Amino acid sequence: MSQPILSISNLEFSYEPDQKNVLNAISFEIQPGTITAILGPNGAGKTTLIHLLLGLRKPLSGSILLKDKSIGHYSRKELSQWIGLVPQSEYVPFEYSVLEYVLLGRAPYLGPLDLPSEADVEIARQALLQVGIEHLEKRPIPELSGGELQLVLIARALAQQPKVLLLDEPTSHLDLSNRNITLQILNQLRSTGVTVLFTTHDPEAASLVANNLVLMRQGRVMHTGTLETTFTSQKLSETYGTHIDVIQVDGLPVVRSLEKLQ
Amino acid sequence: MKKNLWLSPIILILIPLLVFLISLVMGRYPKPLFMPISVLINDELAQRLVFSLRLPRLLSAMCLGMALSAAGGVMQMLFRNPLIEPGFLGVTQGAGFGAALSIIFLGSSPLLVETSATFFAVAGLLFSYFIARRIRFGGWVLRLILAGIAVSAFFSAGLGVLKYLADPTSQLPEITFWLLGGLWSVTWRDLFYILPVVVIGLVIIYLMRWRLNLLSLGDETAASLGVSVKTERTLLLGVSVAITAVVVSVAGIVGWIGLIIPHIARRLVGANSANFIPVSIAIGGAFAILCDDIARTLSAGEIPLGIITSLLGAIIFLALMISPGVRLKQ
Numbered sequence: 001m002s003q004p005i006l007s008i009s010n011l012e013f014s015y016e017p018d019q020k021n022v023l024n025a026i027s028f029e030i031q032p033g034t035i036t037a038i039l040g041p042n043g044a045g046k047t048t049l050i051h052l053l054l055g056l057r058k059p060l061s062g063s064i065l066l067k068d069k070s071i072g073h074y075s076r077k078e079l080s081q082w083i084g085l086v087p088q089s090e091y092v093p094f095e096y097s098v099l100e101y102v103l104l105g106r107a108p109y110l111g112p113l114d115l116p117s118e119a120d121v122e123i124a125r126q127a128l129l130q131v132g133i134e135h136l137e138k139r140p141i142p143e144l145s146g147g148e149l150q151l152v153l154i155a156r157a158l159a160q161q162p163k164v165l166l167l168d169e170p171t172s173h174l175d176l177s178n179r180n181i182t183l184q185i186l187n188q189l190r191s192t193g194v195t196v197l198f199t200t201h202d203p204e205a206a207s208l209v210a211n212n213l214v215l216m217r218q219g220r221v222m223h224t225g226t227l228e229t230t231f232t233s234q235k236l237s238e239t240y241g242t243h244i245d246v247i248q249v250d251g252l253p254v255v256r257s258l259e260k261l262q
Numbered sequence: 263m264k265k266n267l268w269l270s271p272i273i274l275i276l277i278p279l280l281v282f283l284i285s286l287v288m289g290r291y292p293k294p295l296f297m298p299i300s301v302l303i304n305d306e307l308a309q310r311l312v313f314s315l316r317l318p319r320l321l322s323a324m325c326l327g328m329a330l331s332a333a334g335g336v337m338q339m340l341f342r343n344p345l346i347e348p349g350f351l352g353v354t355q356g357a358g359f360g361a362a363l364s365i366i367f368l369g370s371s372p373l374l375v376e377t378s379a380t381f382f383a384v385a386g387l388l389f390s391y392f393i394a395r396r397i398r399f400g401g402w403v404l405r406l407i408l409a410g411i412a413v414s415a416f417f418s419a420g421l422g423v424l425k426y427l428a429d430p431t432s433q434l435p436e437i438t439f440w441l442l443g444g445l446w447s448v449t450w451r452d453l454f455y456i457l458p459v460v461v462i463g464l465v466i467i468y469l470m471r472w473r474l475n476l477l478s479l480g481d482e483t484a485a486s487l488g489v490s491v492k493t494e495r496t497l498l499l500g501v502s503v504a505i506t507a508v509v510v511s512v513a514g515i516v517g518w519i520g521l522i523i524p525h526i527a528r529r530l531v532g533a534n535s536a537n538f539i540p541v542s543i544a545i546g547g548a549f550a551i552l553c554d555d556i557a558r559t560l561s562a563g564e565i566p567l568g569i570i571t572s573l574l575g576a577i578i579f580l581a582l583m584i585s586p587g588v589r590l591k592q
Contacts, residue, residue: 054486080488087483093342094478094533107476108488113469115536140533160487 003068004029005164005195006053011062013052021219022048026062028214028224032163035186035196037206040216041240046199047088049216050168053197055079066164080108084162086153088169095140098152102127105159120159127158131185147178154185165189167198171205183209203244203255207231215239227253269531274540278324278547285320285555286312294559318453319445319558320551325453325460326445326509327519327550331542332467333502334520335527339478339535340495340502341403348506348520351406352413356386357510359417362424362437370436372447376455379511382417387503389413402481443514443568445554456508463505464543470498472536516568518575519546529582549574 011026023045030036038046051057053064055071064071066082074082084105092101105127106120116124128134131151136144144152150170157165167186171179186196186209200206206213206227213230215222216239223235231253236244245256287297291311301308333348349357360382364375394402394409428434467474476489477498484491506520527542553570 051482054482056482056485076485076490077488080486083486085483085486087480087486090480090483091342093344094339094528096475096533100475100532100534104475104479104487107473110472112473112494115472 002031004065005032005067006030006197007065008053009063011049011052011064012060013048013057014060021060023052023059023219026219026221028221030164030195030197030212032195033190033193034211035190035198035209036212036214037210038197038199038214038216039203039206039239040201040222042201043218044201044216045219046201046216047168050085050166050199053166054083054085077108080160080162082162083164083166084157084160086150086157086165086167086170088172090149090153092141095142097137098128098133098139098141098144099124099137101141101152102155102159105156108160123161124155124159127155130158130188131155132181147174147181150174150178150182151185154182158189162194164195164197167196169200170198171200171202179205180208203231203236207253207255217241269537269541274544278328278544278551281548281551282320282324285551286316288555289316289559290562314450318450319448319554322445322448322453322456322509322512323550323554324547325456326513326516327523327546327548328464328543329456329460329505329509329546330516330520330550331523331527331546332464332539333506335524335535335539335542336467336474336498336502337520338524339474340499341407342478343403343407344525345521347518348502349510349515350414351390351410351503352386352417353383353503353506354386354510354515355414355417355421356389357383357507358441358515359421359424360385361440361511361514362421362428365436365440366424366428366433370433372449372452375440376452376511380507383507383510384503386413386417387507389416439566440514441568442566443516443571444557444564444566445513446558446564448512452512456512459508460505463501466501467498467539468543470494471539472534474498474535474539478535514566514568516550517572518579519550519571522575522579523549525582526578 007029009027011023012021013023014021026049038049040046052059055074066074071079103116103120103124106116106123110116125134125137128137131154133148133151133155136148141149141152170182174182183205186198189196210227212224212226214224215230215235222239223230231246233244233246236246236255242257243259245258246253247256248254287299287302288295289297291297291308292301297308302312330348334346337346337348338344357379360378360380361375363382364370364378368374368378390406390409390413393412394405397405397408400408425434425437428437473494476484476487477491477495481491510516523546524538524542527538527545531537531541550571553574554567556570557565557567
């Protein structure tokens with residue numbers, strides 16, 4: 001196995017010093033060029049973990065190494081050239097065009113007083129092409145559908161040309177067709193060498209593309225490992241606190257949760 | 263990308279310049295409306311009027327309009343809210359309170375009134391800022407907005423008390439007139455007081471105009487794009503408040519420019535702040551000069567500038583909202 005691109009060890013975090021920890025003893029490693037899904041029920045601490053990985057919040061203890069350097073030792077700008085974020089949702093109060101918006105992804109390579117160059121515009125257009133929405137270039141953001149906005153957010157992160165892409169619940173408010181388009185894009189990204197890490201509460205989304213899983217519940221990592229070893233009825237049931245069956249349909253693992261409702 | 267006519271530097275410089283030059287020969291001497299060039303060449307009184315009174319006044323009007331529309335545009339982006347106007351963080355109400363306080367207790371010489379107005383405008387901002395830091399809930403934006411509302415209410419109550427205490431025959435009219443805004447008393451000295459702050463502020467805002475887009479995103483996203491959110495936001499906020507505070511301290515409360523002009527600019531060239539900020543500055547300068555022209559030319563007496571900007575601003579705003587093709591944003 002090659003050297004991990006991200007290694008997280010013994011991470012502890014709480015929002016207020018006197019409150020109980022939101023994250024407890026989180027440890028796992030991410031290999032370059034893989035897709036990892038952080039899977040778990042709502043409130044498991046997945047988004048908080050993403051924020052820590054971005055250096056937006058400081059852990060109480062533990063370490064996050066990017067390559068072999070702690071992320072605290074990267075400047076904001078350096079870090080943004082390494083790691084891109086696709087946020088869960090984004091409220092856009094002004095009517096940017098899609099291209100203008102995606103162009104913001106070039107910020108990590110520009111100084112505070114710079115304007116984006118023609119080359120930056122070209123990279124932004126490539127990013128639109130990569131997610132298949134080049135025809136939306138001139139559309140105002142508020143006119144987009146939920147699925148289109150999701151693709152725009154991914155395109156902006158791609159314009160950032162990150163080596164690691166973090167996505168926070170990228171499929172949670174998409175219909176099945178848009179979910180599959182999004183997952184397909186993640187697959188393509190892996191083939192270009194980008195390391196992908198996404199959170200989801202939907203086991204199916206994870207099973208469709210992830211190589212590795214990190215199962216989280218109440219701020220703890222329950223299980224980690226490859227899809228084959230981790231995506232099991234017993235481990236998923238433990239993580240979600242409800243009975244979950246994993247059945248094979250056409251060679252793909254599919255989950256079924258049929259506990260009787262009261 | 264398609265070139266937009268509005269963005270050509272020639273238009274951006276030409277429009278305010280043209281309005282400026284026309285306004286220079288506009289007034290009520292020797293007769294209402296335009297002064298013939300021959301009078302300006304031959305009449306010594308006309309020259310004195312144009313160069314010692316009208317010129318500093320027009321330049322101040324231009325600074326006022328440019329500063330308020332730039333600050334308004336910046337703050338709307340920073341607070342991710344298109345309904346923000348630049349004085350809302352306790353700055354406008356603070357300036358009003360400071361001016362009234364000076365008129366009643368210190369004297370009504372322009373220097374005293376301006377200093378006191380600036381002092382309380384800055385105090386208003388600082389109060390808002392420190393109160394916002396102590397509020398225990400909500401994000402940074404919500405906390406500052408709430409603190410700004412509270413501080414503004416506090417100063418406006420104080421202003422009410424001062425108006426109640428003021429001598430109704432001498433001090434009260436003076437306070438009222440100041441609050442309505444105007445540039446009738448502006449001299450070269452006032453201009454030199456505001457000019458350095460406004461010029462430095464506008465240059466910083468102009469240079470960071472693309473960067474401003476990033477600050478209109480959520481904090482997490484902006485940080486993930488390499489922005490030092492706190493530092494850059496504090497810098498731009500500080501600059502915007504500084505230029506607002508100095509122009510308000512000289513001109514009084516001139517409403518609507520900072521709210522309306524950025525909207526008009528966005529209608530013309532889109533939401534990208536790299537484009538709309540320069541347009542906003544250019545139109546703001548021209549609009550303030552135009553309003554001031556009306557204020558000083560329309561009647562023999564002086565009409566307070568705040569009345570004209572509010573009236574014209576409201577008409578233009580409504581026209582903008584009602585005209586076909588304009589959608590209200592969510």
